[in-house]
Amino acid sequence: MKRWDRVAIVGVGLIGGSLGLDLLRRNLAREVIGIGRRPEPLRLALERRLITHAADTIAEGVAEADLVVVCTPVDRIAACVLEAAAACPAQCLLTDAGSTKGALVGQLDEQLPPAARFVGSHPLAGSHRSGPQAAVPDLFVGRTVVVTPTARTLPADEAAICQLWQSLDARVVRLSPDDHDRLVAYSSHLPHLAASALAAVTPKEARPLVAGGWLDTTRIAAADAELWTQIFLANRGHALTALAGYEKLLRSLRRALERGDAAKIEQILTKARRTRDAVGS
Amino acid sequence: MKRWDRVAIVGVGLIGGSLGLDLLRRNLAREVIGIGRRPEPLRLALERRLITHAADTIAEGVAEADLVVVCTPVDRIAACVLEAAAACPAQCLLTDAGSTKGALVGQLDEQLPPAARFVGSHPLAGSHRSGPQAAVPDLFVGRTVVVTPTARTLPADEAAICQLWQSLDARVVRLSPDDHDRLVAYSSHLPHLAASALAAVTPKEARPLVAGGWLDTTRIAAADAELWTQIFLANRGHALTALAGYEKLLRSLRRALERGDAAKIEQILTKARRTRDAVGS
Numbered sequence: 001m002k003r004w005d006r007v008a009i010v011g012v013g014l015i016g017g018s019l020g021l022d023l024l025r026r027n028l029a030r031e032v033i034g035i036g037r038r039p040e041p042l043r044l045a046l047e048r049r050l051i052t053h054a055a056d057t058i059a060e061g062v063a064e065a066d067l068v069v070v071c072t073p074v075d076r077i078a079a080c081v082l083e084a085a086a087a088c089p090a091q092c093l094l095t096d097a098g099s100t101k102g103a104l105v106g107q108l109d110e111q112l113p114p115a116a117r118f119v120g121s122h123p124l125a126g127s128h129r130s131g132p133q134a135a136v137p138d139l140f141v142g143r144t145v146v147v148t149p150t151a152r153t154l155p156a157d158e159a160a161i162c163q164l165w166q167s168l169d170a171r172v173v174r175l176s177p178d179d180h181d182r183l184v185a186y187s188s189h190l191p192h193l194a195a196s197a198l199a200a201v202t203p204k205e206a207r208p209l210v211a212g213g214w215l216d217t218t219r220i221a222a223a224d225a226e227l228w229t230q231i232f233l234a235n236r237g238h239a240l241t242a243l244a245g246y247e248k249l250l251r252s253l254r255r256a257l258e259r260g261d262a263a264k265i266e267q268i269l270t271k272a273r274r275t276r277d278a279v280g281s
Numbered sequence: 282m283k284r285w286d287r288v289a290i291v292g293v294g295l296i297g298g299s300l301g302l303d304l305l306r307r308n309l310a311r312e313v314i315g316i317g318r319r320p321e322p323l324r325l326a327l328e329r330r331l332i333t334h335a336a337d338t339i340a341e342g343v344a345e346a347d348l349v350v351v352c353t354p355v356d357r358i359a360a361c362v363l364e365a366a367a368a369c370p371a372q373c374l375l376t377d378a379g380s381t382k383g384a385l386v387g388q389l390d391e392q393l394p395p396a397a398r399f400v401g402s403h404p405l406a407g408s409h410r411s412g413p414q415a416a417v418p419d420l421f422v423g424r425t426v427v428v429t430p431t432a433r434t435l436p437a438d439e440a441a442i443c444q445l446w447q448s449l450d451a452r453v454v455r456l457s458p459d460d461h462d463r464l465v466a467y468s469s470h471l472p473h474l475a476a477s478a479l480a481a482v483t484p485k486e487a488r489p490l491v492a493g494g495w496l497d498t499t500r501i502a503a504a505d506a507e508l509w510t511q512i513f514l515a516n517r518g519h520a521l522t523a524l525a526g527y528e529k530l531l532r533s534l535r536r537a538l539e540r541g542d543a544a545k546i547e548q549i550l551t552k553a554r555r556t557r558d559a560v561g562s
Contacts, residue, residue, distance in 0.1 A: 124492035128557075144490060173489055180490075186483045187490040191498040194479050196553035197530045201523070202467045207560050208454055209425060209461075209468040211405035213501040215562070217472040220494040222557040225550035229543050236538055242482070243535050247528065249478045254524050257517055262510050269506035272477035276409075276503040279488050281496070 001167050002160070004029040008065040008088075010058060010080050012036055012045040015097045015123060016071030017135030020050040022168050025137060035061035045132040059087040067164070069121075070096040075230040078107050085116040094118040095161050099126070099188065100234040101148045101177035109152050119161040120148040120177060123170065124188070128222040140168040146184075148177045185238035190246055192228055193239070195221040282448050283441070285310040289346040289369075291339060291361050293317055293326040296378045296404060297352030298416030301331040303449050306418060316342035326413040340368040348445070350402075351377040356511040359388050366397040375399040376442050380407070380469065381515040382429045382458035390433050400442040401429040401458060404451065405469070409503040421449040427465075429458045466519035471527055473509055474520070476502040 007023055009016045012034040023029035034051035035058055036042045042054040055061030062068050062084045070080045077098045084094060094117060098104055105120045112118055123145040127134070145165040149158045162172045175183070199221035202214070232239050249268065256264035288304055290297045293315040304310035315332035316339055317323045323335040336342030343349050343365045351361045358379045365375060375398060379385055386401045393399055404426040408415070426446040430439045443453045456464070480502035483495070513520050530549065537545035 124490060127493050143492065146490065183484075183487040183490050186487040187495050188492065190482070191479060191494045193531070193534055194475050195494070195498045196550050197527060197534060198472060198475050199553035199556045200549055201471075201526045201530050202556055203464075206464040206467040207556075209405060209427065209464045210560055211424065211469065212408050213476070214468050214472045215560070216497045216500045217476050218553075218557050218560075219497045221550075221553040223554070225547050225554055228550055229547040232538055232546060233541060233543060236541070240535065240538055243531065243538070245482045246478060247531055247535070249482050250474070250524065250528055250531070253474055253478060254521065254528070257513055257521055257524070260514060260517070262514060265513060266506050266510040268481055269477050269502075269509055272480035272499070272502040273504070273506055275480045275483055275488075276499050279491055279496070279499075 001028065002163055003027070004067050006031045006033065006065045007067045007069065008033045008035060008062045008084070009051065010035045010061070010068070010070045010084065011072035012041055012050055012132050013071060014127065014130050014134040014139075015125060016069065017045055017048070017050040017132040018125070018137070018139035019069060019071065020045070021048070021135055021137055022140065024049065024052065026167070028167055033061045033065065041132045048132060048135065050132055050135050058083045062088040062092070064089065065092050068092060068094045070094070073227050073230055074098045074100055074104070074234045078104055081108055081118060082111060085112055085118065090115060092117065093157055093160055095121045095164070097121055097123055099184065099231045100181055102181040103234060105148055105150060105177040109150055117154065117157045119153050119157050121161060121165065122146045122148070122180065122184070123165065128220050130224050130227070138169070140165065140170040143170050144173055145170040146173050146175050146180050148175055148180050150177065181235050182238045185235055185242040189232060189235055189239045190242040192220055192223070193232070193243055194246065195219065282309065283444055284308070285348050287312045287314065287346045288348045288350065289314045289316060289343045289365070290332065291316045291342070291349070291351045291365065292353035293322055293331055293413050294352060295408065295411050295415040296406060297350065298326055298329070298331040298413040299406070299418070299420035300350060300352065300449075301326070302329070302416055302418055303421065305330065305333065307448070309448055314342045314346065322413045329413060329416065331413055331416050339364045343369040343373070345370065346373050349373060349375045351375070354508050354511055355379045355381055355385070355515045359385055362389055362399060363392060366393050366399065371396060373398065374438055374441055376402045376445070378402060378404055380465065380512045381462055383462040384515060386429055386431060386458040390431055398435065398438045400434055400438050402442060402446065403427045403429070403461065403465070404446065409501050411505050411508070419450070421446065421451040424451050425454055426451040427454050427456050427461050429456055429461050431458065462516050463519045466516055466523040470513060470516055470520045471523040473501055473504070474513070474524060475527065476500065
């Protein structure tokens, strides 16, 4: 298992904080430098031993790193990677943890210096919790991490980034940035839109009557609103396609319910049940 | 705490089976007679000690009962209550566990003999699991049970049915049958439609990329398709109103996403988050 000498993590929230914690706990990194603009999350990350050092600028934090992982909200990833690439050592690897990949990886392919060694990642390990207080050990165990190489990616770099996530016991899936975005529109972004619309449309007087079904179905609606707005906008095209498909199916359900068509309703529910059962718990 | 001498439960699935189990475990009933058309669930219920006796007809099972609880799928509740009321002793109390109340309670108010002592109940304790194998102890602890008295209900009978659920540590809410149906359309039926449509629209190739958000949001879609089709049809008017409101909000989200209106998206997500946070885990 590769041991990193100095890992710089930009953004020490749920993902970045848990990553630092695991790299240190598993003895996979000698030092983890947390980088952030605000002092409070860094202080908490140090206190919780998610990182060993803190830096308030990227240039300072990545200066001697052999790995940089950018775990900021999606709308800031590109700028952070570009800044890190300009300041880190030549042999340093760079990756990110962004929820959308197409636009980001495309922009970086264009704007990064040819020698920069960036490979995109997306660990599917988010939840409705956020910040360094939400970081937990073993967050990535059994989780899927999508790695998104392009024509520009060196095979050795791709392998090293895959091994990074595998060393945390994640399951790595390789996809092109566009395939990633098309599929997470269904697996992640549409669920979020569906859950949020459901929570938002629930009248106050119905709250005392919610039970397991409502609680499960709306859980992800408690996530950070600003963060997710940026994710939807960063994957607008694919998110709109998924949303249109969802609206169409709801319209079918509504029309079947209007005309009392039990067979049609049951057919849709059965398809849903089979999909849900095929995926597991 | 009232101790029942002989409780007859029609339908020994998740709800009926858990009810029998708790009444026996808590020594709140001397005998529990499970009634069902098929021998296999009754055999399993006896084996799991959810019931003490089994009967294959309602007339036989309720003959000496002091409480009858009908826990069948909604489309069979009215017929079962009518049959039980015709065969049980005069002092016997009757209730049900149906997910919709307006049409059912209205029909029973009209068709039951004037002396019959029925009070509607809806324990909000369902899940995607079903059958006697899904029955668990303490299913009702901390759960809400809606009791739906009408002008015809005797106050003493209403109190006795409330006490039944309270003796299992449930929280009782009294509502008119129509208010119940209007509110569960949002708290239960709409989540089910939303979750099922989401599971059904997810393409197979996106399955390897699902994570916590999709899993939570679609969990209830694994429930029994036939059972839920009947529930939606039994509450068609209110379910359609809730569904129309949901479709309208999704349309707003889609339009905001189309025009890149971050403020509008964030406003809806923030409203959703506040509602979710107000309800708890």
